[in-house]
Amino acid sequence: MQITIDTHVQHGNAIKSGEDFSGSLEQHFYRGDMEAFKEIIILYKREIYQLGLRLLLNREKAADFSQDVFIKAYERRTKYNPALPIKPWLFQLATNHGRDLLRKKREFVMPDGNVPEIPDNRHGEAIFQRRELKRKIWSAVNRLPISYRDIIALRFSSDLSLKEIAVILGISLSAAKVRLCRGIRAFEEEFKGGGGDNDVV
Amino acid sequence: MSCEFNRDTLEAFALSILDGNDKKEAAAHVSSCAECREFLMRRREMVQMLDSSFDEEPPEWLVQRTIANVQHQTRKKISWKTWIGIPVYAGLAVALVMVVYQSGLHTGRSISVASGSGVIENTGMKGYGKNKPFSSSKNDARTGSVVYQTSKMNADVQPHDTGRAAITEIIDGVQSVIGLFFENPVDDRTIYRELGVSEEVAALLL
Numbered sequence: 001m002q003i004t005i006d007t008h009v010q011h012g013n014a015i016k017s018g019e020d021f022s023g024s025l026e027q028h029f030y031r032g033d034m035e036a037f038k039e040i041i042i043l044y045k046r047e048i049y050q051l052g053l054r055l056l057l058n059r060e061k062a063a064d065f066s067q068d069v070f071i072k073a074y075e076r077r078t079k080y081n082p083a084l085p086i087k088p089w090l091f092q093l094a095t096n097h098g099r100d101l102l103r104k105k106r107e108f109v110m111p112d113g114n115v116p117e118i119p120d121n122r123h124g125e126a127i128f129q130r131r132e133l134k135r136k137i138w139s140a141v142n143r144l145p146i147s148y149r150d151i152i153a154l155r156f157s158s159d160l161s162l163k164e165i166a167v168i169l170g171i172s173l174s175a176a177k178v179r180l181c182r183g184i185r186a187f188e189e190e191f192k193g194g195g196g197d198n199d200v201v
Numbered sequence: 202m203s204c205e206f207n208r209d210t211l212e213a214f215a216l217s218i219l220d221g222n223d224k225k226e227a228a229a230h231v232s233s234c235a236e237c238r239e240f241l242m243r244r245r246e247m248v249q250m251l252d253s254s255f256d257e258e259p260p261e262w263l264v265q266r267t268i269a270n271v272q273h274q275t276r277k278k279i280s281w282k283t284w285i286g287i288p289v290y291a292g293l294a295v296a297l298v299m300v301v302y303q304s305g306l307h308t309g310r311s312i313s314v315a316s317g318s319g320v321i322e323n324t325g326m327k328g329y330g331k332n333k334p335f336s337s338s339k340n341d342a343r344t345g346s347v348v349y350q351t352s353k354m355n356a357d358v359q360p361h362d363t364g365r366a367a368i369t370e371i372i373d374g375v376q377s378v379i380g381l382f383f384e385n386p387v388d389d390r391t392i393y394r395e396l397g398v399s400e401e402v403a404a405l406l407l
């Protein structure tokens with residue numbers, strides 16, 4: 001698996017030096033320790049949820065997505081190498097799951113009520129404008145192809161390096177750079193040209 | 202844009218994914234080109250807007266509900282194993298205890314038979330023809346266990362404290378009893394008959 005090779009390179013020194021991972025959070029999680037699992041959810045819930053939100057554009061679905069990802073992670077924990085950091089593995093699970101959902105159901109749309117509320121005490125025009133802006137952004141993302149949406153989602157929902165993102169997506173680093181740039185450009189075009197809320201219920 | 206500086210490089214610079222010489226080159230160009238500086242600023246604003254519009258907290262129930270679901274699934278798996286596993290292990294245990302009691306090995310009780318008197322007929326059951334007799338003499342003992350032989354079998358008696366013989370009997374007995382119970386519930390006499398023990402010896406054992 002590519003991700004294993006990559007992270008081995010990244011953390012080669014620690015592994016070679018014979019560092020003891022037996023007491024690490026990852027190791028406890030690998031053994032099925034429920035407390036370690038809970039700790040991992042707490043650590044990554046925000047990033048995984050935001051990844052789901054950027055991919056699926058629906059808060060309810062993003063919450064279910066996050067839950068599914070963590071449950072899958074627990075079920076498949078024995079396939080994970082606990083000597084390696086868990087984050088890239090977790091995000092790979094999440095990205096694959098998100099892409100599967102997107103391929104199965106391409107009609108993810110945002111009902112009006114799903115556009116997130118902006119915590120703001122001010123009233124009137126400013127709130128309306130900000131909500132409209134957010135709605136327009138979500139709409140533009142909704143029209144992006146999956147290949148752009150996933151790299152943008154990974155890039156902005158986590159602090160993973162582009163190299164790690166490339167490994168997760170199974171592409172080279174240079175291909176990841178090109179795809180991210182084109183994705184942002186495509187978003188800009190959709191955003192400017194759009195306003196088109198035809199696909200937004 | 203009228204500036205002919207590589208747009209992909211500029212785009213990558215705006216996204217902070219450039220490194221090495223490319224990064225230095227882009228930084229140097231932007232500092233001297235107002236058009237590219239303007240582009241860079243607009244691009245960064247757009248990226249910031251895209252990033253912040255999804256900056257939301259997950260629902261509070263996420264942690265507890267996920268843990269509860271995993272625990273529920275784990276419990277379901279255990280109960281499934283329990284339903285299948287416990288009866289099987291219980292059956293094995295009962296079979297073992299039954300064989301030990303029936304053979305009298307648990308108390309060291311011996312079976313009194315006349316020397317060489319029991320005749321075992323080969324019933325053709327698989328597995329029992331392979332057993333070799335442990336007893337070397339028919340005359341020196343009046344107590345012992347049934348020992349299996351090939352096709353025409355004699356119920357020999359032997360000194361009872363032969364450990365290997367006892368273990369072999371238990372294993373053979375357990376195998377046959379389990380096999381019989383899985384086919385049909387049968388009484389002890391039928392079990393002995395299926396094991397190839399003659400009526401006379403079975404009567405002594407029962």
